[in-house]
Amino acid sequence: MWPQQFDYQRADSVESALAAIGDNGKFIAGGHSLLPAMKLRLSTPDQLVDISRIDALRGITNGNGNLSIGGAATHAEIAASAAVGAACPALAQACGMVGDQAVRNFGTLGGNIAHADPASDPPTALVACGATIHIQGVDGSRSVSAQDFFVDLFETDLQDGELITSISLPDCSDCQCAYVKLPHPASRYAIVGVAVCLKMDGDTCAQADVAVGGATVKAVKCAGAAAALVGSSLDDAALSAAAAALSDDIGDWLTGDVAYPEAYRSAMAGVFLKRAISAASG
Ligand SMILES: Cc1cc2nc3c(=O)[nH]c(=O)nc-3n(C[C@H](O)[C@H](O)[C@H](O)COP(=O)(O)OP(=O)(O)OC[C@H]3O[C@@H](n4cnc5c(N)ncnc54)[C@H](O)[C@@H]3O)c2cc1C
Numbered sequence: 382m383w384p385q386q387f388d389y390q391r392a393d394s395v396e397s398a399l400a401a402i403g404d405n406g407k408f409i410a411g412g413h414s415l416l417p418a419m420k421l422r423l424s425t426p427d428q429l430v431d432i433s434r435i436d437a438l439r440g441i442t443n444g445n446g447n448l449s450i451g452g453a454a455t456h457a458e459i460a461a462s463a464a465v466g467a468a469c470p471a472l473a474q475a476c477g478m479v480g481d482q483a484v485r486n487f488g489t490l491g492g493n494i495a496h497a498d499p500a501s502d503p504p505t506a507l508v509a510c511g512a513t514i515h516i517q518g519v520d521g522s523r524s525v526s527a528q529d530f531f532v533d534l535f536e537t538d539l540q541d542g543e544l545i546t547s548i549s550l551p552d553c554s555d556c557q558c559a560y561v562k563l564p565h566p567a568s569r570y571a572i573v574g575v576a577v578c579l580k581m582d583g584d585t586c587a588q589a590d591v592a593v594g595g596a597t598v599k600a601v602k603c604a605g606a607a608a609a610l611v612g613s614s615l616d617d618a619a620l621s622a623a624a625a626a627l628s629d630d631i632g633d634w635l636t637g638d639v640a641y642p643e644a645y646r647s648a649m650a651g652v653f654l655k656r657a658i659s660a661a662s663g
Pocket of ligand 1: 409410452478500502543544568
C-alpha cells in the first residue's frame with residue numbers, strides 16, 4: 382500500500398520545524414508508527430517535517446535531581462543510557478523491551494508517546510515515575526504531567542503543530558522501580574505492562590506509585606493499588622490486596638480482543654503487579 386503524496390523536508394532546529402509544519406503537516410522522527418499509518422491512509426499529511434537530526438532534541442542529561450531526555454532520543458539510546466539506568470531503571474527497562482533492535486534504533490520516545498498506542502511500553506513507566514512532558518508550539522512552550530498527557534485510546538493532550546521537546550523525570554535513584562510486561566508473542570507489544578516505583582523506609586513501603594498499560598486504552602495511574610502497598614512490608618497479604626485494588630483502578634479503562642479479552646488482561650495485571658514489585662525490590 383502506498384501513502385498519499387506528500388512533501389518532505391528535514392529541519393535543523395526546533396524553530397525551523399515549527400515554522401515548516403503547516404496546517405496538515407506531521408513531524409516524523411523514526412517513522413515506525415507514522416509510515417504504517419500513512420500506508421493504511423489512517424494518516425494523510427501533505428507535509429512531513431523530519432526532526433530526527435535536530436541536536437537539541439537528542440540529548441539525555443541528569444542534574445539537580447532531574448533526568449531530562451530529548452524528544453527524539455531513541456529507545457536504544459535510552460535503554461543503554463547509564464544516566465537513565467541509574468535515575469529511572471523502569472524507563473530503561475521499558476525502552477529496552479520495545480519491539481526489536483531495529484525498532485529501538487529508529488523509534489523515539491517522543492514519537493512513541495505522541496502516537497499513544499495503548500500497547501506501548503514507555504508510557505506506563507513514565508506515568509508511574511511521575512514524568513513531565515515538555516511541549517513547544519509556535520506560540521510558546523508548556524509542560525504537562527504524563528498522567529494528564531495520555532487522554533484516551535491514541536489520544537493525547539498534544540495539539541496540532543506542537544512538538545515534544547523533552548521528557549523529564551525526578552531522579553528516583555533512592556527509589557526502587559521496575560517495569561515488567563506480558564509481551565504479545567508475535568508483535569512483542571504489551572498485552573499487559575506494569576510499572577512500579579517504591580520508596581522504602583527500612584522494611585516498610587513509605588511511598589508507592591503504580592501504573593498499568595497494555596491492558597488499558599492508555600497508561601493508567603493506579604492509586605488504589607499504591608495505597609494498599611504503603612505502610613506494608615510488601616508481604617503476601619499486601620500484594621494480594623494491591624492486586625485486588627488494581628482491578629478496580631483499571632476497570633473503566635480496560636481493553637481486550639478475541640485472543641486476550643478484558644477479563645484475562647485484568648487478571649494478568651494483578652500477576653504482573655506482583656512481578657513488578659518483586660523485580661523492583663530485588
Ligand atoms: C515491528 C514493531 C514493533 C513494535 N513493538 C513495540 C513494543 O513492543 N512496545 C512499544 O512500546 N512500541 C512498539 N512499537 C512502536 C514503536 O515504539 C513506535 O513505532 C516508535 O517509538 C514511534 O517513534 P518514531 O520516532 O518512529 O515515531 P514516528 O513514527 O516518526 O511518529 C509517530 C507519531 O508521533 C509524532 N511525533 C514524532 N515525534 C514527535 C515529537 N517529538 N513531538 C510531537 N510529535 C511527534 C508523529 O508526527 C507521528 O504522529 C513497535 C513498532 C514496530 C514497527
